Amino acid sequence: DVKVTQSSRYLVKRTGEKVFLECVQDMDHENMFWYRQDPGLGLRLIYFSYDVKMKEKGDIPEGYSVSREKKERFSLILESASTNQTSMYLCASSLGQGNQPQHFGDGTRLSIL
Amino acid sequence: DQQVKQNSPSLSVQEGRISILNCDYTNSMFDYFLWYKKYPAEGPTFLISISSIKDKNEDGRFTVFLNKSAKHLSLHIVPSQPGDSAVYFCAAAGSARQLTFGSGTQLTVLP
Numbered sequence: 001d002v003k004v005t006q007s008s009r010y011l012v013k014r015t016g017e018k019v020f021l022e023c024v025q026d027m028d029h030e031n032m033f034w035y036r037q038d039p040g041l042g043l044r045l046i047y048f049s050y051d052v053k054m055k056e057k058g059d060i061p062e063g064y065s066v067s068r069e070k071k072e073r074f075s076l077i078l079e080s081a082s083t084n085q086t087s088m089y090l091c092a093s094s095l096g097q098g099n100q101p102q103h104f105g106d107g108t109r110l111s112i113l
Numbered sequence: 114d115q116q117v118k119q120n121s122p123s124l125s126v127q128e129g130r131i132s133i134l135n136c137d138y139t140n141s142m143f144d145y146f147l148w149y150k151k152y153p154a155e156g157p158t159f160l161i162s163i164s165s166i167k168d169k170n171e172d173g174r175f176t177v178f179l180n181k182s183a184k185h186l187s188l189h190i191v192p193s194q195p196g197d198s199a200v201y202f203c204a205a206a207g208s209a210r211q212l213t214f215g216s217g218t219q220l221t222v223l224p
Contacts, residue, residue: 031210042123042216043157043203050210058211068221090156094210099145099164102212104156 003027004086004105006091007052012111019078022106023091031094032074033102036087043090049074081112116140117205118217126202127136127223128147132190134218136203143205148177148188160201161188193222 005076007022018100026031031050031076035043035058045058055066067075074093088109092102118137126132132150144165149157162179163170164184170177176189190197198221204212 009154033211035214040216042117042119043204043214045211045213048211083122093157096212099162099206100210101147101159101162103159104149106154106156109154 001097004090004091004093004103006089006105006108008108009106010109012113013078015077015081015083017078017112019047019080019081019110019112020037021076021078021089021091021110023074023076024072025074025091025093025103027093027095027103028071029093029095030071031096031102033092033094034074034076035090035092036060037090037107039088041042048078081088083112086110086112098112115216116143117203117213117215119201119203120217121218122216123219123221125221126193129192132188132193132197132199132220132222134188134190134203134220136186136188136215137184138205138213140205140207140213141184142207143213144208145171146177146179146186146207147204147206149174149189149202149204150197151202151217157202190220193220194206195224197220200221 033048034046094102147162151157
């Protein structure tokens with residue numbers, strides 16, 4: 001089974017802090033993704049990566065950056081946290097090209113005070 | 114501009130009956146469609162998918178139907194069980210490996 005692990009289940013940070021969310025997958029997947037989930041809005045794509053050191057903007061990249069130094073690890077960075085970034089953050093990975101499902105971690109519930 | 118829409122935020126069904134969850138899309142470039150189930154405090158779990166070359170795919174109690182001309186897909190769960198109570202998301206993909214998700218439907222199966 002694919003295992004996608006997010007480093008924290010719950011996180012509380014202050015406005016203006018730099019926040020790091022970590023994600024690790026153990027199935028040698030090429031593709032990794034960061035989403036946020038908000039009520040009534042579904043999952044919205046923040047950033048994704050198809051290879052090491054490669055990144056692409058998703059639908060809502062403003063206020064975020066990412067890092068992929070190793071194939072198995074994909075980090076989401078909130079440069080200067082704001083209250084509107086309070087959300088559930090979900091990491092996913094998938095295999096190669098073509099039609100493959102994405103597999104998700106259990107999410108990080110982030111609160112910015 | 115929502116390219117994938119789930120117009121029913123919630124659905125209640127009696128145990129043992131059929132649950133039908135619906136999803137509409139607008140982008141004719143989408144050619145791969147998926148359904149995910151999500152319990153509270155967990156990540157979405159992949160349920161079933163369908164390629165645009167097919168109009169039906171079945172896996173146990175779950176069947177997905179695709180109507181390309183109407184840009185509509187549906188998930189049928191038969192028979193529904195209380196453990197099926199969850200939020201269901203449909204998602205769609207085109208030539209890129211990205212998924213576009215709907216807003217979700219909360220299914221409640223009543224015992």
